[in-house]
Amino acid sequence: MKVAILNGSVYGVSEDVAQNAAKLLKTAGFDVMHNPRASLEQFLEFAPDALLAVTSTTGLGELPDNLQGLYASLRDQLPGAWRGLPGGVIGLGDSCYGDTFCSGGEQMHELFEELGVREVLPMLRLDASETINPDRDSEPWIADFIHALK
Numbered sequence: 001m002k003v004a005i006l007n008g009s010v011y012g013v014s015e016d017v018a019q020n021a022a023k024l025l026k027t028a029g030f031d032v033m034h035n036p037r038a039s040l041e042q043f044l045e046f047a048p049d050a051l052l053a054v055t056s057t058t059g060l061g062e063l064p065d066n067l068q069g070l071y072a073s074l075r076d077q078l079p080g081a082w083r084g085l086p087g088g089v090i091g092l093g094d095s096c097y098g099d100t101f102c103s104g105g106e107q108m109h110e111l112f113e114e115l116g117v118r119e120v121l122p123m124l125r126l127d128a129s130e131t132i133n134p135d136r137d138s139e140p141w142i143a144d145f146i147h148a149l150k
């Protein structure tokens, strides 16, 4: 089973979380695509069976630059091939930003709804004000995600 990771990151924290998720998914026997700079065409060519979005929030509640292009292409094209696929979202943010806490993850959650991606778990929110080790704190959720895909 092939899992594509859609990853948005500014300073690399969510890229580390995504890399750790990729490692755990591979160990569990999945074929994983994790390339934070890949185009929609490259993702469609990979033909995933499941989708994992891992993204931080930046600016005034925006997606990181490296995910903006893919997000816009997905909203424009709404690829039918992804309809019905299982998925999940890990949002990284900081609760000190108040109303925009994890809004990057929320945007991916809404996009998954538009695409018809079926989230198998509620979104995981990793709060920079609460966690000093987001990789480790994401692992129980990733274990549940792996379990739900099998």
Ligand SMILES: Cc1cc2nc3c(=O)[nH]c(=O)nc-3n(C[C@H](O)[C@H](O)[C@H](O)COP(=O)(O)O)c2cc1C
Pocket (backbone or CB within 6 Å): 008, 009, 010, 011, 012, 013, 014, 015, 056, 057, 058, 059, 060, 061, 062, 064, 092, 093, 094, 095, 097, 100, 101, 102, 103, 128
């Ligand atoms: C300039 C800036 C703006 C941010 N804006 C938000 C925000 O609106 N909402 C939020 O929840 N977190 C916000 N954050 C917190 C980051 O999302 C959080 O620190 C995250 O762990 C960074 O991960 P990254 O290195 O992968 O980008 C902001 C951080 C910075 C530096």
